[in-house]
Amino acid sequence: MSGEQDEVLDVLRGVWSARGQDASDIEEACGTTRSCKKMADVGFNRLAEEGEGDLQAAWRATLAREGKLKNPGGGSVRDLVLGSAEPR
Numbered sequence: 001m002s003g004e005q006d007e008v009l010d011v012l013r014g015v016w017s018a019r020g021q022d023a024s025d026i027e028e029a030c031g032t033t034r035s036c037k038k039m040a041d042v043g044f045n046r047l048a049e050e051g052e053g054d055l056q057a058a059w060r061a062t063l064a065r066e067g068k069l070k071n072p073g074g075g076s077v078r079d080l081v082l083g084s085a086e087p088r
Contacts, residue, residue, distance in 0.1 A: 044058075044059075047059070047062065070082070
């Protein structure tokens with residue numbers, strides 16, 4: 001950590017100590033600060049299940065619904081994001 005971050009932590013610990021709080025009180029009030037790293041069940045399959053069953057079509061529909069689809073006819077991911085490489 002940088003010196004500034006260490007200083008901020010020292011101030012917070014001082015405030016917590018003055019208020020009679022400890023780590024368990026903070027965790028109870030704020031929840032755990034640990035994050036889940038299990039990525040086995042993370043994916044976009046539900047997006048396809050909600051639509052036509054085709055993940056690519058589901059993404060196109062989502063982008064179109066949000067007004068982010070620049071090339072409704074299809075093409076590559078680059079074309080979807082940046083638009084066609086053809087001059088306008």
